[in-house]
Amino acid sequence: MANILKSLVPARFRSDKTVIPVVRLQGAISAASGSPLRQGLSFASAAPLLQKAFSIKGAPAVAIAVNSPGGSPVQSRQIYLRIRALAEEKKKTVLVFCEDAAASGGYMIAIAGDEIYADPSSIVGSIGVLYAGFGFTEAIEKLGIERRVYTAGENKVTLDPFRPAKEDDIERIKALQAEIHEVFKEMVKERRSTKLSDDPELFTGAFWTGQGALTRGLVDGLGDVRSVLREKYGDSVKLKPITPSGGLFGRRISPFRNDFSQAGSALANGLFETAQERLLWQRFGL
Template identity: 40%
Template sequence: MSFLLTKLKDMSLKSKIISGVATAALATYLVKEAEDYINPKPRVSVLRLEGEIKAGNISPVSANMKINLETTRKMIDYAFKPKNLKLVCLSLNSPGGSPVQSDLISQYIKDKSVKHGVDVIVFVEDMAASGGYWIACAGSQIYSCRSSLVGSIGVIYQNIGVHELIKKHGIESRVFTAGENKAGMNPLEPLKESDIQRLKSILTDSHQHFIDHVKTSRGERLKGDDETLFTGEAWTGNKALELGLVDGIDTVDGYIERTFGDKVKVYRVKSGGGLANLFSAIFDPDFSIIGQLAAVQQLTAANHQLLAANEYDGPSFSLDQNSPIATPIAEDPLAFKISQESLKMK
């Protein structure tokens, strides 16, 4: 503070005007944050999950997100962390993947919802197909866009057989096992009927788990029969609404605006890894922490503006609306997205 007072004595009139604007902006922001801390607005968390559902970790610099319990656990935890939380909105975009990870994530979200007594509403972006729809059923309500792809309630296993190819080139497959069924579905050996029957049994069990999950979650809202709903077919949002797979056509921002107006504070949990999670998800959005961080950034930015003003010889100087002074918290530049150019149902 003594530094700032000394600096003010040596400033030109132009610099003092700029300093006053910066100080006023900072004061206004801190007052608003203090008021919200004393009389907090309702909180709504927006949690966004995007990518293929598969086990394994993700590198902080990877371009492809993996959705699984371990990569999403902390994000889900932080979505339920804000005080005065009224709703968690899950923005979902996934073509599917692992049935096990889909089940784990869905159950984890449901458990958090029950523990905190906070509803979860799901909003489908490009798609919630197969495992993506499994996760969507964790919400008490599901909304999608008109052209979103929804459904694909089925299970698939794929491999290729190359035994004829290697035979043609004089290659011999040598596989040794302890247990007669250990090497089932070996692509280097001819397909066995016993392997097919065992695999079909596994797929049928997993499919029934999926069906039971959907029926339990959607209940009487389902309007199609089993032969229509559970064949693995996917539909656009409008058709999914007719079949009872979604509750309406809507977007997360539109829903929040109509439900809460401006009397709400939206907390967006960031996806990604490394620093993206550390700095954008770890802090509780309350004045006690965020306000102080913002204040430090505001003062630093104001000092940079003042130094620039003192060196400026032009006819005028103005603060841009998008300057750091007008933006309390800078956005994290890291973002991880998957391409939606090709559709691949899992």
Template identity: 40%
Template sequence: MSEHDNTLLPELIRDLIKERHASRRLKLLKYSFWGTGLLLVAGAVLVEHLQLDEADEAKQITAVIQVRGEIADGAEANAAALKKAIGRAFDDERAKAVVLKINSPGGSPVQAGQVFDEIKRQRGLHPKVPVYAVIEDLGASGAYYIAAAADEIVADKASLVGSIGVTAASFGFVELMNRVGVERRAYTSGAHKAFLDPFQPKNPEETVFWNDVLKQTHQQFIQSVKTGRGDRLKDADHPELFSGLIWTGEQAKQLGLIDKLGDVDYVARDLVGATSQVDFTVKDNAFDRFAKRLGASAAQQLSMALGFSGVSLR
């Protein structure tokens, strides 16, 4: 064996040892990464468990669910999350009552209707557990749609309540395109497939059709309010009651849109008789919130690009 071979073998051995050490370090990093992830998940579950059990020593609690911001798929106040929270609250044997703490301008009639139906369903399964809706600054349109499912609605004297109506907004760019000299070319299968296209002239027949869709959605909203409020509406045939107008808490009480003036503490203390409040709101983690906002932002940008805002209870 030559002198060169004598030096080459130890170098190969050292390189092999280094490679094995590097491989071990990489494995350790992988294990550490996954271990950290599992710990974070376990910590989140533990925190949620502690939040739900923070009143273990109390025999009865007031279960609170927050309805905040826009009611829409992908938003914080979406039907899936609210229905899950409502189910958890009703299933908790400590809950003496469920309170919907509302501060929202409204949103999707579909999402609001699903929450309304779930509240009614849970009330049928748990007839001894009443539901209160507490409107803070704002309980309008889709938010009031949800509130109407409650046994009683409470608001502050200065809260804004109502706006029982439907809206769908768009823009028309036809005249602008004519001035600029831009020609619109749309290829569709179906005579009315592009009837919401803001770059094409309005069609009287399609306008009548779209108004009928909005009127039907409005009637569904009105019927749900009448079902929820019943005889408490002072004048269900009032011409402006379902016109989309919005009232203060004091005015809403006179119209029968709400039952009492107060806040969540008043409800828990004086109406429910269980001062221990436990928040059952389903909260997304940071990654889920980012993903939802990203998706909602993309959808909003597309809608804005088309010049159409969609049907909304606002």
């Protein structure tokens, strides 16, 4: 009788299919994510998607597809913490899927998963901290430009690109990197302690394919979102993509706004951010 009554209910209202929300976290990670030219990843952009995904009643798990070459360690850790907090609050399993790359900050987000999967050709790892910049001391001399900087505090111009690098500045940056690196390592050990291999290169900033990451315990298996979820929840599993709400790139745009100066500034910032992101991806040959 129950089956007969169930068949009378329109298909869209039936609960015979397991629904798994899927969140895509993609792009270089920074506090200032998103521009007219690129869609970056930040805590602010990820948090609403995660909240929406974990709030879907009846879903036993949330799938998160990570595709990021890294970026801000702070934003990465905030996203990681939000995923874990929601998983515990909503009592849901977190399944993470590494796409082209889950490297550096991208991998920091990935370890929020109870299980991590990768494509055999994914780039995974890069557990380290990077600082990169440029020096223009000779360029401004050739152009006859005089650099004028006035500070209260002798360390306010640490690693000024228009002045020669000082050994004290370099040592200070390295000390900061060491502290951040230690936080990253402890996070990985806490989440993957019983699965990690004894490879001495694990925390050197090295990275591997998905297959190499599997042998080192950085991921739990190889596979894509659809095939893994079908294996776990059956062929009738329904994947529900979680997308941003609002206007362009998920941001609400007022039709009465006509601020061309702000648009120009956003375009210039977008060009710079795009160049930075391109460099991050190129580190991994992507």
